[in-house]
Amino acid sequence: MCKSFPQKGPPCFGGVLALDGETGNTIWQHWTRRIVLSIDCSTDINNDKINDCLYSGMGGMLGIVQGKDGTPIWELPKPGYEETVDVYFAQFVEDVDGDDVPDVLASHTSSENILHGHLLLLSGKTGHTLSFANTPGEKEFILSSPQILVPPDSQNIVVFATGNVDSDEGGLYAVPLFHLTAANISENRKITKGAILAPPVLVDLSGDGTEDIVVTSDNKVIVLDGITLKEIWNSTSLSLNTDSMQLLNSPTPGYFNDDDVPDLLVTYLAGNTFPEYYYSQTTVLDGKTGHSLLDSPPIHSGIVDAPGITLSYTGIGNDVFLFWVAVCTGHEDSQEKFSFLKGTDLKLKPKADLCKLRFNSSLEMKLYALNQHIEPPGMLLYSTVARWSIEHNNSNLDTENLYGSRMGSSWSRTSLHGTSNFHHKGDSVQHLKSSHLPLYPSQTNYQQASQESELHPTNSFERHPNYKHSHNWRPQEPVEVLDRLGERRYPNSGLYDGLSFDTIPDSENIYPQEVEENLGDSYKLHLNPGRDERANLKIKMKRNTKKQSSQSIPRIVSPATLVPPLGTSKGIDIVFASHWLPAAANVKVKLPKDEDCINEKIKQTPVSPDNKQLFDEIEAIAEEECLFYRGVSRLPIETISKEPLQLTVYRLNLDCSCELKQSNEECTRALPFHHQSWPNRGSNVYFKKRYSFI
Structure with missing residues (x-):
């Protein structure tokens, strides 16, 4: 990472940062020797009533820091073969060594000579290795988080997926946790064949009270019964032309249509193989049948790495999917093919500025809100183009308190610590990290925004007259904005007053x-x-x-997360982060x-x-x-760093209102945070089924 940020000195590899959820100010930071790939702050290890944070990353990095101040509890020693070991995911699990402290399950990949995957169980108290087991296939490794499935007999099952980016080798496996404790996974059950790179999703689609397993493999979505492990249905996507389709992200479950079975939002990628994808297509699959519920699934010219989350509302079929898309400005729905030149380094391909190379355009990341009452692609909540000046102000200052006297004396911090964070032992899964994400200081000097305004919906479907809402979304920033639907101004909302909606001009024209x-x-x-x-x-x-x-390009690599609203605010808050990284130089494509x-x-x-x-x-x-x-030189280009780059964390408040036209109508409203079905992505997360739609 130091090579990407030459203006900064060490430490610059990675770290864990805790931010005050009210102000965005830094509480503590813990630097790490390598890049952090996963973090789990769902459990209190040292019994101080504050959840601690388990992190994992490149170079065999794995450790726990105190949630109170970032002080290390333990960290595995640096391996002698650091460059060949990566710990992609680690998570807390129930106590397996009898010391009354939750332990750690990690997925581990070694590539010293040939790729191998491993599952590790470690003591949550000391970091001591309890068991170490190889994945069943010789060339299979684990790139996703294992999940703990709890069937009716209460015997915890570890469900893990394996794959290989260079082949179709891999599959979905199930092994009892006690077998893994003994480092014995020889009695595993292989449920499906074929590489699976995204983590399984646990959601009850069969209605028997036990979570079923949803996995993606190639261009298929497969639903497996959580008790019998037999297939319930599968859905195969066919492209609009001859392009192959692939699924790299897990589906997002939510109640989209008018029944009590959760549906699945999925995003397909069209192209040859990673990362040579021409466009993406997002749709919603019926949870009962696997059939698409969208007549015209939206197409976007870019690809995105982050999966979605769900905002749960009262009533039947009112849930809102929050999902990311990527587009090339001016070519938003293009399906034009391309290919990298022969010999292009595989490590450089994902870092290429494909919008510049394909269309002489700019990449734009967008966050949409979609339900059955909003026409696809949905309501735009965020755009990297509209926020360009905020994300390039290179601020090193803590964020200012944007609430001030508006907070009132009645506000108090709500503890997220519970008696248990495990689905089979307690009522809910809670993550301390959700309350430690910041607001960002207001900015008024904006670049020109895209033609699409954030925070305003497209036309509603006429077939749902009872659900035409005035969506008064209120970002927690003090600049006023005119709400086009309600013709009202919120003193603490919006960033878009006076914006023109032309595409942002390219700063340079490398390939004229x-x-x-x-x-x-x-x-x-x-x-x-x-x-x-x-x-x-x-x-x-x-x-x-x-x-x-x-040239820098925007990146969204982690999903958003829902958190309880601050103070007297209504609705629900959403937290997410964006960052910009330098585009790889000397990457060329053929059109x-x-x-x-x-x-x-x-x-x-x-x-x-x-x-x-x-x-x-x-x-x-x-x-x-x-x-x-075409103006493209194959000679190497010497690049110079143009500007420092930064990470920006947002906290927005989402609230809705509606106008009742009949006395028997009732406005739908966001459920309280502890009743949200799919508020975040991470370990020990399952879809909370709603048994009441009132």
């Missing part, structure tokens, strides 16, 4: 479109150059290659017109594909020339 426009027909029909012409071509490209300012140009030039050269060496040389020359016509 004018180059290919001026070349005209020569783009497709230019003959292969001779040796001297090729030399001149390289000289021209070298002249056009200079130091470029490093369809490049492929046409290359094929045309190869046809003009009478060389048989059987003569592979000569054919590859001709193909490379054609590729180099065709890319140059």
Whole structure:
């Protein structure tokens, strides 16, 4: 990470940061030697009535810090083969070693010679290894969090998924927890075949009171009975054309239609393989049948890494999905194909600015709210374009108190500590980390925003006249904004007064479109150059290659989370973080017109594909020339850091109101936080079924 942030000195690898939920001020910070990949703050280990935080990460990093002040409780020693070991997920589980302290289950991947996956049980009190078991397949590793399933016989089952990004090897396995305690998973049951890279979702779809298992594999959503482990249904997605579809994120459960079975929001990616995806498509699957509930699922030109969450409302079918999408500005619904040039480093591909490379455009991340009464893609809650100036102000100051006297004397901090955080031992799963996320100071100097205004809905469906709500969303910031629906102003809401809604201009034009426009027909029909012409071509490209300012791109890699509203606020609060990272330099892509140009030039050269060496040389020359016509140089570009980058954490208040037209109507309202069915993603999280819709 230090290479990405040259203006900062060590420590710059990673860490755990606790923020005051009321003000956003830093409570404590704990630096780590490597990047943190997961965190679980759901359990009190040292019995001080404050939940502690378990973290895991790259280089075999695993430890627990005190939730009170960030002081380490224990951390595993640095392994001698650090570069080949990653702990992708770790979570608290029930006490298995008899010391009355919850223990730790971790998924662990080693790649010293060949990829291997492991499951570890460790003492929550000391970090001592209790058991260590290899995953069943030799080339299978674990990239997702195992889940604890509790069938009616109360024998806890560890459900874990394995996979391999380079092959289809993997599957879903179930093994009793006591077998894992003895480091014996030879008696595991393989439930499904095929790589599974996203964590399973536990939600009761069969109505028998036991959570069922929902997994994604390739382009399938598979629902398995939580008692028998037999398949209930599966849904396979077919693309609009010949593109293959894949699912990288877990589904998001919620009550979308008018029955008492939770439905599933899913996002498919169309393309060859990770990360070469052309577009994404989001839809909602009926929890009973697996059929799509959207007539026209929205398509977006970018891909997103973060799954969604659900905002639970009273009544039948009123839940709201909160989900992320990514688009290239000006090409929001494009499905145009592309491919990386041969030899592109796999590690650089996910960091490429594909919107710039494909469309000479900018990447925009959006957070939408969708239910059956809002037309897809939904109501826009957040956009990286609209928040550009906030997320590039390079502030190192603590956030200011935006509540002040508005808090009143009646406000008090609510403890999130419970007697048990495990689904089979207590009433709910609670996460201390949810209350330690900040507000951000108000800003008024905004860049031009996108054509779509945040916090305002698209047209409602006419077939639901009783649920036309005036969505008065109130971000906790003091700039006034006009609510277009209710024609009211909230003194503490909004960031968008006076914004114009044009797309944000690109700061630099690295690959100018004018180059290919001026070349005209020569783009497709230019003959292969001779040796001297090729030399001149390289000289021209070298002249056009200079130091470029490093372009940053927005990233949303963790889902949002719901937290109780502050003070006297109504509704529910939502917390999420965004950050910007430098785009990878020297990554190039081929577009369809490049492929046409290359094929045309190869046809003009009478060389048989059987003569592979000569054919590859001709193909490379054609590729180099065709890319140059589009203004793309294959010569390496030396990049310089343009600006410091930062992490921004938001806390927004979401509240709804409606106008009643008949005396027998009742406004739906957000359920209290402790009744929210799917408020966050993480370990020990399951979908809380609602048995009453009042």
